[in-house]
Amino acid sequence: MSRLDDMIGRLRAAFPDNDSIHTSVDLASITVSPADLPTVALMLRDDPALSFKQLSDLCGVDYATYGQDEWNTETAGTASFSRAVDASSVGRLSFGSEFELPDIGRARFVVVSHLLSLDHGVRLRLRCDAPDDAMPVVPSLTTVWANADWYEREAFDLFGILFDGHPDLRRILTDYGFVGHPFRKDFPLVGNVEMRYDPVKGRVVYEPVSIEPRVLVPRVIRDDARYVSGAVEEEATAAAKAGQSAA
């Protein structure tokens, strides 16, 4: 892991004002604001000490229902399974059902990129929060890494995140004429429309979905001690040690 520690040090030296640089499991992580993103990305690519020449991946994340579960695990109840499950989660939405998004107190849409430095053999996670939930706009990285093009089209298609400066922001994965952004947490898992061939009209027609939502296993968050993994414990002890040595 020394390669990673080296890189963390170099990142801290390159971006002294950024306090979000940390190790996440086995790669470095940094969060930047949309305004800083273009300059930071250029530096990450061109600075020989960093040299993140390749963009491995770029994706959108919708944090709207982060940390929400469907089953109360703290107390035991007498309610049966079906009553215990909260029916408001995205997997259980059907056509036309209203879904109230909770206030999460943070940016809803985040663009996460994974960068690779072949020279140093390290990966970096570059996070950028989109400031406005209703109209999420983030600067495009297409001028820095050419393959950001399709990844950004995908994030636009699936999440509705707009990329400022993208040369050709079209939908990529969904159908021609698709409405909505399917990977958002308020988009039903079963979708909104289904299509079939209508022999009377002699063409393909779109209709509201007829399938029932069918998610069988409830979403359960357990934070008991038994689920604390070795890696997390190690991280905690390492953090404690670092705290001691700093003191």
Place this chain on the structure above:
Amino acid sequence: MPEIRNYTLNFGPQHPAAHGVLRLVLEMDGEVVERADPHIGLLHRGTEKLAESKPYNQTIGYMDRLDYVSMMCNEHGYVMAIEKLLGVEVPVRAQYIRVMFDEITRILNHLMWLGAHGLDIGAMSMFLYCFREREDLMDCYEAVSGARLHATYYRPGGVARDLPDRMPQYEANRFRSAAQVKKQNAAREGSMLDFIEDFTNRFPGCVDEYETLLTDNRIWKQRTVGIGVVSPERALQLGFTGPMLRGSNTEWDLRKTEPYEVYDQLDFDIPVGINGDSYDRYLVRVEEMRQSNRIIKQCIDWLRVNSGPVLTEDHKVAPPRRSEMKGDMEALIHHFKLFTEGFSLPEGESYAAVEHPKGEFGCYLISDGANKPYRLKVRAAGFAHLAALDEMARGHMLSDVVALIGTQDIVFGEVDR
């Protein structure tokens, strides 16, 4: 004199050389491609969204269906992302089994690629040769998991079960005589490892056969040399990985540079191309098959002499043995909780990348502490490669587009996800 105009050509989605469901809108100047605009998503099934509504273990089967010609490598990336967050130890024997099946999968994938690529640009008989060897490897898949394609064999913490002691055998019927069947079963008398060993002894000769047909073939060279040349710098910019990057003279292989499982204890070489054209990528992939064969041999030798568990003993993650469940209350509870609710991952994010036959297959997993992923993003190698088709095809003839789709080794299961 009539005005000469560019015209637009629709290639696919129902075209045998489109490798599935690629719709390519080509702007042509005569027979020269001016611009290529791939329209993808015709096979989009929303795998990542489906994963968000299922316990972790139920998504392993969906991973097979991403790149459906290299199934177990997809599973590998996914279970590695879970293992990283969970911090669970994988037994050494399971690591060797995984490496062995990763390499079997690599040969499977490259055989499929070689057959289809050959068929696309005129080498008809390649397809038949390649499928002959694929059949044996498919039988290995079937013997170990019960399924020839969608194995669902890897688990977080190991693999589903140990290698079988005997290979399934052919039976005589009215179409196959007993003498014929005896010949077919000759390599299947022993254990599965015996069968794979027999295969690894035969396979280099088979690769020689393919090379005899193609490597110095004048037509093959005319169709591939100098087609789709990508410089090393450009390959990095375009996000190329795997044989596409190595064909462009960049030595980068996750099995060497970020060794996972037991790759650091195995002896193998990384082939690298020089010119970055389709012919070099062909040579790289053929050599990779030989190297995979070497790795499989080493795994067989190790697996023969070392026994042990193949799934972690941590029953919060992996189910206890059936026999334990009969007598032990604790084991029964573990089994019940695991199959009704699944296991929860600690809150956090992980990115696991494996050297998939097509390139880097990455799984980005966000967990909020629940028994289902909060977000799963699959980084498919083919997605980045296909995005570069426009750049690679410009200025080439229409028939070279077919060669380019072939050399990129595109499979739409992973591009569209």
